[in-house]
Amino acid sequence: MKYPVTPDGRYFVVRGRLWRMSNPELDETKRSKLTKRLMAARRAVRAAKIENDRSAEAAAHRAVDGAKLELGERGPVWWKDGSPDLNRRMAKNTPYAKWFGQIGRSRPGGT
Incomplete structure (x- = not known):
């Protein structure tokens, strides 16, 4: 993966x-x-936007969400230790801050 992954493998940055x-x-x-389904749904979002078809776009967004839920990227967390979900948070404002500071700007995704 071209983006850094947290040491516990839960997130990429x-x-x-x-x-x-x-x-x-x-x-x-x-x-x-599921990944193939997700990619097809993302292509459908793009096509619907080009066609300015709001109904098709909404359906495609639902398909993206469904695939991401099944992949475990959204919805209930897949880990079982009770740690909270930090999805979409800035790494510097989470328990990963020290790790993120150490990887710095030398990696893709650094700030």
Whole structure:
């Protein structure tokens, strides 16, 4: 992955923001199927925007959300230790701040 991943593997960082990783317990076949579905839904969002079709765009956004839920990137967290979800938070404002400060700007996604 071109973006830094937190030491616990829960998030990757883009422009200083944490984004939840997919559930690592998904088997590769299911992960691949869901990833293909997610990419198709994202293409559908783009196509609907080009066509200015709000109904199709809304349906495509729902499909993106559904795939991300099944991948574990949204919805209930996939880890079981009770740690809160820090998705979309700035890394510098989370318990990952020290780690993020150490990786600095030398990696893609650093701020």
